[in-house]
Amino acid sequence: MLKAGVIGASGYTGAELLRILWLHPEIQVVLATANRYAGVPIGSLYPSLAGAYPGSFDAYDPAEAAEECDVLFLGLPHGESMKALPSLIDAGIKVVDLSADFRLDDPAEYERWYQVTHEAPELLAEAVYGIPEIDRERIAGTRITANPGCYPTSALLGLYPLARAGLIGGQVVIDAKSGVSGAGRKLTLETHFPQIADGVEPYAVSGHRHLPEIRAELNRLSPGRELEVLFTPHLVPMNRGILCTMYVTMTEAPAGGDLRALFEDAYGEEEFVHLLEEGKYPGTKAVQGSNNCHLALEQGQGGRTLVVMSAIDNLVKGASGQAVQNMNVMCGLPEAAGLAGPGLFP
């Protein structure tokens, strides 16, 4: 049994980590910190966890965390992870960081999007952007995984087979629809029930922080191309789920079967990524509560544009599930441990 800690456990991704790790056969959670709620029973904030976690949230003490844990999940806000992480790494702890602090290789790009100077740029090269289906080996060899954003995970899983085959010819439009839990537990007018229930709306249309992640990865996978990536997120009145509908201008237009073969190649052996049978399209409900990603392709409208659709649960494959998957890879555990199983439907 490895000993794990969740630092910043009171948000939705933290609580989801606790839920998943409770089901994990090889992990014991020995620490769940939340400075704001130190001493508060976990079950008071999350009655769903009351039976599984009878204890309280702890205050965060780096020395204690380093001593008690083999692996740590950082669920801290952007800007705080980069402060906490170096000493933990020095103490020999493996870390999965769920913040954005180590996702972008370029500290200037980080500063541009997060309006703060990076304080641990020397660790950026070591941190691996963690989508196991794309970078399994590099994740296995690192001490730091930068757990990707929810939108980028959904988008990149759909685009990866095309990008590495060099088939993306210029423009990629990513029209994303997210459940409200993606906005977190923090109270805002935009996530106040009467403002959003029974309606849909776009936000951050002029530029969302997940755009540079997607762009950087696509450029890495398809070096030398000048891809124009457009990304528009929308809030949908649902709790969980991200659906990315993507319109990809192709360099050439291979026949449907060849495209499917590309995807089968990339994901045929994967536990969590499934290309749906032809004519079926992914919905977020089918992946709810699971670490699965459902994909579909459609060329039916003709032309050189391919429609790629990708659905995940933003809190599982889009955050805490992928974090556990990354940890499994980093620690040499079976990759699906704690994560396998169908979604919760309906």
Place this chain on the structure above:
Amino acid sequence: MLKAGVIGASGYTGAELLRILWLHPEIQVVLATANRYAGVPIGSLYPSLAGAYPGSFDAYDPAEAAEECDVLFLGLPHGESMKALPSLIDAGIKVVDLSADFRLDDPAEYERWYQVTHEAPELLAEAVYGIPEIDRERIAGTRITANPGCYPTSALLGLYPLARAGLIGGQVVIDAKSGVSGAGRKLTLETHFPQIADGVEPYAVSGHRHLPEIRAELNRLSPGRELEVLFTPHLVPMNRGILCTMYVTMTEAPAGGDLRALFEDAYGEEEFVHLLEEGKYPGTKAVQGSNNCHLALEQGQGGRTLVVMSAIDNLVKGASGQAVQNMNVMCGLPEAAGLAGPGLFP
């Protein structure tokens, strides 16, 4: 007072017509037919209408309809309007047809998408595709308005100022999100509450029947161009509303202010179409229950692609409200009669 009838009044667009017409100061509803529910109190199907309409649905009798009514709204299924309409026109009745039967000028295109031969092709030239903000004069002069589909109304209101200025340079991606009432009152697994609530999914990705409407209108507005139109509808777990997020490849990229001027030009005098202040994006909740269309533009992501967003209530501006607006224009009534007023929020 003009006398109006609603033929095919038991569906959602029929009931919405009854609701709106009750508020109309110059219209008296003298007929509401629904063969399947003939003799059933209107309030039994729609308790919301019980007080306003104490009577029952009638069976449809063309002669009676022609005799009793000055104007008729046809809410019949596709394929039935083209059978019913000719004799009504001959009897001197003005007709707003909410089906698709008279929306496409080309009977072959109609046949291709609706799998049925058109039975009144001689009336296609007379029928006007009815978006008053685009074709007010032609609507004023016709006996037949083909009331547009909900998706095309939302999409075309957003694209019209660009199309008529010849600024659309090639590809138009229309990613549309619709409330479930758009699928009608007919029971299907896709609209069964547990299948769709708390989730989102695309449908008809290989080609939706509203695509040819949009394409035909865009070609009419921008003659001589070869526009590639992609259209993907999604079901969102909400009752009403359509949001179109559109990605338009521009021939050139005028500055933001110039683009806004184009829209102000087109809609500055309009009662129902509003360009939101810069930095605000339309949501479906703000137009719920109203005949309004909210628009926004965004160039912030750079490049030659413009993001245009358009929100309407699918049952009002997307169907019954626009039908009443068309009737007002056809009958010389004040265009906003029965239709003015804020949306219902929250």
Place this chain on the structure above:
Amino acid sequence: MLKAGVIGASGYTGAELLRILWLHPEIQVVLATANRYAGVPIGSLYPSLAGAYPGSFDAYDPAEAAEECDVLFLGLPHGESMKALPSLIDAGIKVVDLSADFRLDDPAEYERWYQVTHEAPELLAEAVYGIPEIDRERIAGTRITANPGCYPTSALLGLYPLARAGLIGGQVVIDAKSGVSGAGRKLTLETHFPQIADGVEPYAVSGHRHLPEIRAELNRLSPGRELEVLFTPHLVPMNRGILCTMYVTMTEAPAGGDLRALFEDAYGEEEFVHLLEEGKYPGTKAVQGSNNCHLALEQGQGGRTLVVMSAIDNLVKGASGQAVQNMNVMCGLPEAAGLAGPGLFP
């Protein structure tokens, strides 16, 4: 045209007043105040109102309000209305107060439930608890209407015919289900979308502030009885609506027909209150956006307990609609002016 002002117009009941008053043929809104948002365009907070109200919220100035307006709606928080109201009354303005400050006759009871000493107890006797269907004449003669709470309106409309006939024999259980807009625009964890969407829960089970209102009115209508009133509110994942399911222990059990006659007697002539046909039960969707109240009775489970069901839109008949109705009565306008019409369905 009477001139009306809405003091405290930025909350949901304030915005709903603006929506309704815009439709009112005899009212002109000349003032909409919100100190916190003074100078902010109304359409920025409520895009649904943008077209109808192109101006901004004002700061509240009592002298200006008294000078400009014939009638005022107070949408201030509890505790502030009792400070603002006396000088307005002195200035000859008629006031509909939407707060709780003048609902309870007994200042000690007010203090007990609202933890603040009443500052205008001398006006309590003059203020009329405003449900026109119960107290039309007293409302017509007063300068101050205390607009009832949303829950009490729904409950009392269902119980009134029984209470005044002396048929309630002891216990009344009121199990109430409310849409989230009833909790207002203020951000709380309980109304944060992911906490409540797709779930249901009770709150304030040990005693809700609307309980004393209900109890006081029932005692007034059924003097001399010792009624035990239990009231449990629940939050339902919907925007609008209140459904009260009430279990009434009867003194005796008149046959179904006799009970219906009692309700017909009370409401047969009413514009807004409808007893549904037998075997039909009220849902909140059928009254959405309307000032209607739908009622049903059920004795089918036998015994001396009668089930009474009552549905309203909490923001209309439960708040702003009833406020306008009260104003109509106070000002001698047609009682349904601005309020008639079907609900918005679906």
Place this chain on the structure above:
Amino acid sequence: MLKAGVIGASGYTGAELLRILWLHPEIQVVLATANRYAGVPIGSLYPSLAGAYPGSFDAYDPAEAAEECDVLFLGLPHGESMKALPSLIDAGIKVVDLSADFRLDDPAEYERWYQVTHEAPELLAEAVYGIPEIDRERIAGTRITANPGCYPTSALLGLYPLARAGLIGGQVVIDAKSGVSGAGRKLTLETHFPQIADGVEPYAVSGHRHLPEIRAELNRLSPGRELEVLFTPHLVPMNRGILCTMYVTMTEAPAGGDLRALFEDAYGEEEFVHLLEEGKYPGTKAVQGSNNCHLALEQGQGGRTLVVMSAIDNLVKGASGQAVQNMNVMCGLPEAAGLAGPGLFP
């Protein structure tokens, strides 16, 4: 590994059985039948199950079922289980029946509520009404468990400690709120998304089929009393969950602490039933996807009436989860096998 079959696997409770059994360490599902969908891939109906169940639904063949399986779950409609069950029992198979056919001891009562004559009355005495927290030993010794209805499970878990202590003094009002999945996968107007989303309504107020179950069990637990049970179900716009708010007239009113002690006594050792800390009330979201039942008591409104609240997931503890729990008990497996773990929140 025991071999299990699910007969009637295409409905929501069937699919939920497949989901749960996949997670069960000691069960292998060897058969999933659905005559209507025989040959159809399970993943076509339920994409959430596609990865876990690559095969297709089978047609039902009793001999094959008896030969291949150690234990069977019957998810057949009412009236069909009683035909299928006798031969299975004769073949030595243990059966958990999810229909109502073996829930009522009295065949006349069954006939009254289900309008069909019971065809296997000789097995009624052997069938055990299966709530393990109430009847663990009897379940352990039977070949047939009648898996209770979702409403009765929620209600009885809340009432059991009071009933067996003889504290229920006469009237019990059960006001129940259910998610729409409780109505099943069958298409009806009541469960059509636009008819119910964003609203709430009661149904079957004159008498729901789950009422006799509740009444029979309460009488068994509190023999000799004449309890008046009122039960009103409501449809809430959510996928899963049942909340019962119950108003219990007590014979006497023990202090709060004593009441809590009664519940601690009954459930202190239970894995799945939790009494919340004082002042907290159960919501359905906290038990979503889990086999947990959350309970709370409230005496705060005074008088002799106690408010008991009980929340479960209707498809888990209210159906398929409890079915697996019953099977575990019947087969001598650890009772929580396949069922433990937190709910899915948010």
